[in-house]
Amino acid sequence: MIIGGPPHTLDWVSTSPVFNENKDHLPQKFAYHKFSLDTSTKVGNDVWIGNNVLIKANVTIGDGAVLGMGSVVTKNVGPYEIWGGNPARMIRKRFDDDVIEKLLDTKWWEWDDKTIKESGHLFNDVKAFIEKKGLINENNSNKL
Template sequence: MKHSYTLMPIKIFILYIYRKVFTFLKKIEYRDRNIYIPLGSNVDKMSIFEGGNKIGNKTFFKGKLGYGSYIGSNSNISASVGKYCSIADDVKVISGIHPTSKFVSTSPVFYSLQKSTSIKYVTEQKFSEYRKVNDSFDIIIGNDVCISTGVRIIGGLIIGNGAIIGTNAVITRDVEPYSIVGGIPAKVINKRFTDVQIKFLEELKWWDMGEEWLINNVDLFSDIEKLISHHSKLPE
């Protein structure tokens, strides 16, 4: 037993070195696509970056990060993130859950085969402990989403395009496109635009237009009505 305890710090050290080397090699690989990953971050080897991305220090990321999106420091995110998203510091996705009703106890010893504790009383898994959207991602974040500092998002949820999430909010249900939400638990505070304007943006999908189109039309992005007016004048 003493031998196994001695080996444990060595295994942890080797894993630490592996992650640092992996991150360093990824930095070299991503340099041409303007992707910045600091050595202090931890990125899953299967993660996908579309380009123009930045990961903050001491952030763990697993999933897909769309073009032009960034994540701040001290965050822990397993997600499919769309394009042009702004995710601040200390944002965390919480996929692990405990039963809150029907089950007599919240302790995993009564329903789990996972090694959360050193004991277990069951011989089969009786409760699904992790909430995910699918087998690949804990949550899905749309395009042009702004998530403020300190936000917590429960696994299995979808954040719609254009949504804004206020500081320290706890997201316990799906967020509709272009909603502004905040609080614990988060509630809708307002909508960014009218229903007509939201419909226009959802159909336009400007985030898929490409950089050349966006650069040529960047002045229209200061006023939603200017963008709508300009687009309506274009030939079908």
């Protein structure tokens, strides 16, 4: 996985960062511009990112998402969405919206190791997992 760096100024004469960075590439600054170097790319929990995926800076990848091998991700990806291609596009959702909401509510990735091990037999049956999640969350709430 490669996450892109900060953007370049596309509406200036040159796209070179030497004209706006606070580094001494040149003896003087040619322009003053509040240029954000913030690259706050966020990757959620339980995300599967295939080999050689490129993710543009400042993109958010939701919990449970899947990014296909070699994809170039330039837009935010929602929870439990499957994306692929260049540029990447949504192929489909892993589950319907009701199931996605219930899975997000479980926040199972915050459970302690013991609870995950005890619940491991439910991970291959989404319906059973969702049915049991209320009891699991209730029993695990003091551990979160």
